[in-house]
Amino acid sequence: MSERVVRIAARGDGVTTSGRYVPLAAPGDVVDEAGAVTPGRHHATPPCRHFPECGGCQLQHVDDEAYRAYLVDRVAGALAAQSVSIPEIRPSHLSPPRSRRRATLKAMGGAVGFNAAASHRIVDMRECHILRPELFALVAPLRRLLKGRAEATLTLADQGVDLLLGGVAADDLAAAESFGAFAANHQLARLSLDDGYGAQTRWEPVPVTITLGGVAVGLPQGAFLQATADGEEALVDAVREAVGDAATVADLFAGLGTFALALGARIYAAEASRDAAQALKVAAGAAGQPVFVEHRDLYRQPLDPAELDRFGAVVLDPPRAGAEAQVERLATSRVPRIAYVSCNPATFARDAKRLAAGGYRLDWVRPVGQFRWSVHVELAASFSRVALA
Template sequence: MSDAAEIVRVAARGEGVTADGRHVPFAAPGDRLHGDGAIERGPHHQLPPCRHFPECGGCQLQHLDEAAWSGFIVDRIAGALAAQGLSTDIRPPALSPPRTRRRARLHAEASGRIGFAMEKSHAIIDLAECHVLAPELFALVAPLRRLIHVLRPKRRLDVHLTLADQGVDLLINGIMPEGLAAAEAVTAFAQSQSLARMAFDEGFGPEVRWEPDAVTVTLGGVAVPMPPASFLQATREGEAALVAAMREAVGDAAVVADLFAGLGTFALALPGRVYAAEAGREAIMALKVGAARAQRTVFTEHRDLFRRPLTPAELDRFGAIVIDPPRAGAKEQAQALAAARVPRIAYISCNPSSFARDVKTMVEGGWRLDWLQPVGQFRWSTHVELAASLSRGPSR
C-alpha cells in the first residue's frame, strides 16, 4: 500500500495541504506527497508558464490549473464566512485571463533592475517576461531600465503603471529629475513611448512632466479625469464582473448610495440617481467633473466614512446601497447598515476576512446574505475579490 498522502486543498498563502494537515509548498489538489517528501503531480498541477516563478512575488499560484485556482478562491471565501458562522450560495469565480492587468506597482533601483519584489523579500526580480501584466505595461520595462540608468537614483524607486484611455500613465516615486539633461531624457522617453502622462513624486505630491492631452479613464461610459496612480479595478474583465454583480444586487432601485466610490466605477454604472461618498479628495472631484460633463445625476460628497459613516437615517433615504471599502473593511459603516432599513446592499470586497466580519454584524441586525460572486482578477495570486448581495424581507 502506498504511503503517499493526497493534497486536498490549497491554504490561504498558496501551499498545498494534506488531509492530515501537512502544508506542502507549490503542491496542487490531487498531487500526492510521498514519505520521502517527493511530490507526485496530479491532474490539477500545471507547468508554471513564467521563468520567474516561484521567486517573483507577483504570483503565488502558477502551478494551479483553472479548476484548482477557482477552487482556491471559493475555499478562501467559504473559510472566511465559516469563521464568522456564515454561509451562502457561492457562484463560480469570474477569472481574468493572463496578461490583462492594467495597473501595477513595480520597484526599480539604480542598477536598472525593475520588477516585482521577490517573494518574502525586498529583493527585486528583474523582469524578463510577465504573464500577468497587460502588454502595454510590460513593453515599458526595458525602456525604463535605460531611463533609470540615465537618472541615476540614489534610492529604490516605486514605479506605478496604469492603462488609461490615452495610453499608459506612469508615476515614479522616489526621485525628482533635476537639470536640463534629465528633463530632456524624460521628455524623449515619454514621447518615444507614447505615454499618456509621466509624473514624479519625491514625497510632496506628483509633479507632471508630460501630459499632451488630459488623461481620463472611461467608467460606465463616462470619461473621468484620472489623477496619477489612481485606483482602478485590476482588469477590465474583473471590473465588468463586479459591476454586473452589483447591478443584479441593487435591482431596480431608483436612488442608490455608492460608499467608498473612488472615481465612480459603480456610481457611473447605475442608471438612476446616485449619491457617491469618498474620502479621497482628488478621486471624488474627478468623479464630480466626469459626471457633470456627461450630465449624469450623481451627487458627490467628500466624506471620510471611517470617521463619519452614514447614519441609519441617512441610509434609509436610498433604495439600495453599494459599498466597496478598502482591505480593512468598513466596521463603523457596517454597524450603521445593521440598523438601517434600506432593502438591498451590494457589498464589494477585496478581503474575504474583513467582508465576513462586516457581514456578520449586518446579519445580526437582520440582514440576509443572498449570494456571492467571487472574482479572480489578480491572476495566479492569493488575492481574492468578491461582490455579494444582502437583503431584508422575503427571499428574492
C-alpha cells in the same frame, strides 16, 4: 507513507489529508514522506520562467479548475470563521492572462520587476504573463532609464500608459529633458515624478482619463482603479444584479465612479479622496448623469440610519480594512438591498456577521480573481433585509 493534497491554503501551499503544508503542490498531487511531489490532474506547468521566484504570482502551478475552487474556499472559510451561514457561492470569475492594467514595479541597479516572494530583492522581469502588453513593453526602457532605487506605477488609461515614478527627481535641465524625451518616445499618456514631496506632472499632452460606465473620468495620479477591465465588468454586473431596480442608490467608498456611473439610477456617491470625488463630480456633470458627489470620510463620518433610509439600495466598496463603522449604521437601517464589493474575505465576513445580526440575509457571493495566479481574492455579494432587529 504517501498522502494526497486536498486543498490550497490561504498563502498558496498545498494541504494534505493530515494537515501537512507542501509548497508548490496542487490538489490531487501525492506527497511522499520525504516531501517529493507526484503531480496530479490539477498540477499545471507554470507559464513564466520567473515562477516561483517572483512574488507577483503564487499559484501558476495549479490549473484553472483548482484555482477557481481555491477562491471559493477562501470566501467560504472566512464566512465559517465568523459563523455566518454559507450562502450560494457562485462560480469564480477569472480575469485572463495578460489583463492587469495597473501595477507597481520596483527598480534598482538596472533591474526592474516585482519583489521576490517575502523579500526586498527585485526579480528582473524578462517576461510577464499577468501585465497588459502595453505595460510590459515599458519594462526594458525603464531598465535603461532607472539606475538607482525607484518605484514605477503604471496604469493603462484611455490615452495610453500613465507612468508615475517614485523616488525620482529631475534636478537639472538635462534630466528634465531626458524624462520628457522618454515620455515622447514611448508615447506616454502622462509622466509624473515624485521625489518624496508629492507627484509632479512632467508630461501630459492631453488630460488623462479612464472610461467608467461609458463616461470619461479624469484620472488623478495614483488613483484607485480595478486591476483589470474584465474584473471590473464582472463586479459591475454583480452590483447591478444586487441593487436590482432601486431608483435611488448610495455608492459608498465610490472612488472614481466605477459603480456610480454604471447603475442607471439616481446616485449619492461618497468618497474620502478629494481628487477622486472631484474627478467624479466633474465627469458626471459633463455627462449629465444624476450623481450627487460628497467628499466624505466614511470611517470618521459614516452615514447614519436616517440618511441611509432614503435609499433603495446601498453599494459598499471599501478598502481592505472593510467598512466596520458604516456597517454598524447599515445594520440598524431599513435599506432593502446592499451590494458589497470586497478585496478582503476576512473583513467582508466580519461585516457580513454584523449585517446578519441586524436582520440582513446574505443571498449570494461571487468570487472574482482579478489578480491572476495570486492569493489575492475579491468578491461581490448581495444582502437583502429580512427584519429590523
